[in-house]
Amino acid sequence: MAEPILRLDGLRKRFGGLAVTDDVTLLVAPRGLHAVIGPNGAGKTTLIHQVSGTLRPDAGRIWFEGRDVTALPMHRRARLGLARSFQITSVLPGFSVLENVALAVQARQGSSFRFMRPAASEARLNAAALAALERMGLAARAAVPAGALSHGEKRQLELAIALALEPRLLLLDEPLAGTGPEEAERLIGILSTLKRDHAILLVEHDMQAVFALADVISVLVYGKVIATGAPDAIRADPQVRAAYLGEDAA
Numbered sequence: 001m002a003e004p005i006l007r008l009d010g011l012r013k014r015f016g017g018l019a020v021t022d023d024v025t026l027l028v029a030p031r032g033l034h035a036v037i038g039p040n041g042a043g044k045t046t047l048i049h050q051v052s053g054t055l056r057p058d059a060g061r062i063w064f065e066g067r068d069v070t071a072l073p074m075h076r077r078a079r080l081g082l083a084r085s086f087q088i089t090s091v092l093p094g095f096s097v098l099e100n101v102a103l104a105v106q107a108r109q110g111s112s113f114r115f116m117r118p119a120a121s122e123a124r125l126n127a128a129a130l131a132a133l134e135r136m137g138l139a140a141r142a143a144v145p146a147g148a149l150s151h152g153e154k155r156q157l158e159l160a161i162a163l164a165l166e167p168r169l170l171l172l173d174e175p176l177a178g179t180g181p182e183e184a185e186r187l188i189g190i191l192s193t194l195k196r197d198h199a200i201l202l203v204e205h206d207m208q209a210v211f212a213l214a215d216v217i218s219v220l221v222y223g224k225v226i227a228t229g230a231p232d233a234i235r236a237d238p239q240v241r242a243a244y245l246g247e248d249a250a
């Protein structure tokens, strides 16, 4: 592989007696989509938290573009180009879609909210927010109050917020959760376009989406990576089938 954009080196995280991340070593390529799959409780979300910087590993190192970011807080990682899409449980419903992107970006970058001088008035922030909305197919909804968006559109809004940070690596934790078939299809289309010029690390339960989108899949079971490879190789891997996919999946 070309020089990896992300290298996880011997990551470990325990909760009480439970090794939730157990010596995880992983390379993520600078382009394309790398999916992490695994049964419930395998440690996927905990892994994403450590990469984004919301959770400190007990041991091991995280390298982003050749730089050791293990000790950096989330906003510093975001500024370097490592951005995580959050599920927005509480958008500011009375603020426009554009303002929501601008405010979230400002907050993620580590600057404080400045209501006296609304974030959306800052031209640079506005332009970045609008460009991200355009890429997410939400530009036509920029002036609409965020509270009026459909569930699928809120997912697009979350992606737009992550994208407006101009990430080089995008961390996505279950972006399709709770979407209907049509919304899921639209989001899969968006992600397949995005992965052409971004590296994406995706955690997702929807196996159809994972196998449609992923260039590389890593399988996590009880905190350990048991296999990493191309989708076909993962589908055929006897250890993966036994541990996770089940014989039916073939």
Ligand SMILES: Nc1ncnc2c1ncn2[C@@H]1O[C@H](COP(=O)(O)OP(=O)(O)OP(=O)(O)O)[C@@H](O)[C@H]1O
Pocket (backbone or CB within 6 Å): 015, 016, 020, 038, 039, 040, 041, 042, 043, 044, 045, 046, 047
């Ligand atoms: N803050 C915490 N304190 C204690 N245990 C935790 C904490 N966060 C997660 N766990 C435990 O760690 C294990 C892994 O959880 P995690 O959410 O990372 O798994 P997951 O693979 O994302 O699961 P799912 O597919 O269900 O979302 C689970 O057993 C969970 O109960």
